[in-house]
Amino acid sequence: MRTIISIVRRQQQHLREECARMKRMDVFELRGSRSLVASAVSIALGSTFVPAALAAEPAELPRISVKDTEMPSGTEISSPKMTAAPVDTPQTISVIPQEVFNLQGAQNLTETLRNTPGITFTAGENGFSTGLSNFGLRGFDASGSIFIDGVRDSGNYNRDVFNVEQVEVAKGPAADNGRGGPGGYVNLVTKTPQADDFQRSTLSYGFDRYDSDDRVRATFDGNYSLRDGTALRVNALWQDGGVAGRDVAERNSWGIAPSLAFGLGSPTRVVLAYQHLDQSDLPDWGIPAAALEDTFRHDPNLDADSLRERFYGLASDFDDVKSDAVLARIEHDFSPAVTLSNQIRWSQTERDAVYTVPFSYDAATQTVVTQTQAYARENSTLANLTNLSAAFVTGTLQHNLAVGLELTREKSDALRFGTVSNPGTGAPIGIFDPDPHRAEGPVMTPSQSSAVKIETVAAYVYDTVEFNERWQVTGGVRLQR
Structure with a gap:
């Protein structure tokens, strides 16, 4: 050996x-x-x-444990009209849960929608702010196809997500909610009480190297179980400060959203909810388009980055929004396969704004013509949604049926104003040294008014028929007038 x-x-x-x-x-x-x-x-x-x-003894390595938490997939759709899971529905449907956009620090609908492809954001026109509510789905404008808890939310304003459980994005033509654009629609699902107690709060503070005001935002989400089957949930928001990377502009808001639920975990469930949101902004319409490449009449001598800190509006501009919403929902399970639900939702949004926009640029004098415009609109919606969902078998076919009736009344009252060019001195301002305190906001007098009322009655039947584990057919009919 x-x-x-x-x-x-x-x-x-x-x-x-x-x-x-x-x-x-x-x-x-x-x-x-x-x-x-x-x-x-x-x-x-x-x-x-x-x-x-003679072989050496194997070395014993230390044990390594790796633990991770699965990110919520967000595949549950809130609408009772859905008769199949999104994976079995012949339509592209994306669900963005609050765990995702809260981790990202998203504050409004626009920031939340950046999580899904196929959406483009555009600059605002005709009083439609600066892109906070202007977006398109698959190339088509979708700013008028926004729903909250399945009810159309009319009006163009900044929608905060402090009281949103998840955001659902349906792409492509869809008639399940009535009229809409060919690009699809967006549905915001608000928070409702849960069976478990929890309290969550956030506090954020932001600043940058530009001259913008520091930003502070605080939110609170508390759920309290009062007794068996009864729970109270309170959401609150407070935000104050400027806009990142921009001077003078401000974005201030506060909101409160209490909700009460009865019968949680029982065959009959009732939810009552209220939301109030108050926004007071100093609007920002950006820099002259002449400084941006690939735009009409672009001036190559202008650098967009060098103009980033310049504010071309007036310090007296404002954009105020007051929004209120009340919801009442009742659900009853006749059996594990049959559920009847009825929801009533009322909402009202008032928006008043005066804003000054950089209009045209003169390269010879390096001056910008500005225009002061105004916007005033009140939107209200009252809707009643009744739905019956049933799962049953006929012969060898499995059915998932949804039958419903919708009654909706929408009203919109608006005022149209003229414009005031170069407020204050009456002369254009220098592109490199705009003064936001150069003038007080002019008195804007309405020149026209408009009032629109839309009353809708709709009935629908949707069904998913499953032949076997590989074949199924989904279809439906909606009648509306």
Whole structure:
């Protein structure tokens, strides 16, 4: 045995010496050393025939444990009209849960929608702010296809997500909610009481190297179980400060959203909810388009980055929004397969704004013409949604049926104003040194008024028929007037 060990050790030592010498050889020496390589290989092979008793004990490595938390997939759709899971629905539907946009620090609908492809954001026109509510789905304008808890939310304003459980995005033509654009629609699902107690709060503070005011935002989400089946949930928001990267502009808001639920975990459930949101902004309409590449009449001598800190509006501009909403929902399970629900929702949004916009640029004098405009609109919606969902079998076919009736009344009252060019001095302002305190906001007098009322009555039947585990058909009919 000792002789074998000695031979093996000499072979291993010889192999190490040959390998070291081969590392020092250049390419030409290596080509003439085939016999040496063969010898080294034979030694290596020979060294493998070592008795098992001589094998080294395996090293015991420390145990490593890796734990992770699965990100919520967000595949549950809130609408009772859905008769199949999104994966089995012939339509692209994305669900963005609050866990996702809260981790990202998203504050409004626009920031939340950046989580899904197929959406484009545009600059505002005709009083439609600066892109906070202007977006398109698959190339079509969708700013008028926004729903809250399945009810159309009319009006163009900044929608905060402090009281939103999840955001659902349906892409492509869809008639399940009535009229809408061919690009799809967006539905915001508000928070309602849960069975478990919890309290969550956030506090954020932001600043930047520009001259914008520091930003502070605080939110609170508390759920309290009062007794068996009864729970109270309170959401609150407070925000104050400027707009990141922009001087003078401000974004201030506060909101409160209490809700009460009865019968949680029982066949009959009732939810009552209220939300109030108050926004007081100093609107920002950006920099002149002449500084942006690939725009009409772009001036290559202008650098957009150098104009980033310039504010071309007036310090007296404002954009005020007051929004209120009341919801009452009742659900009853006749059996595990049959559920009847009825929801009533009323909402009202008032928006008043006066804003000054950089209009046209004169390269010869390096001045900008500004225009002061005004916006005033009140939108209200009252809707009653009744739905019956049933799952049953006819012969060998499995059905998931949704039958419902909708009654909706929408009203919109608006005032149209003229424009005031170059408020204050009446002369254009320098593009490099605009003064937000150059003038007080002019008195805007309405020149026209409009009032629109839309009353809708709709009935629908949707069904998913499952033939087997691989084949199913989804279809439906909606009648509306």
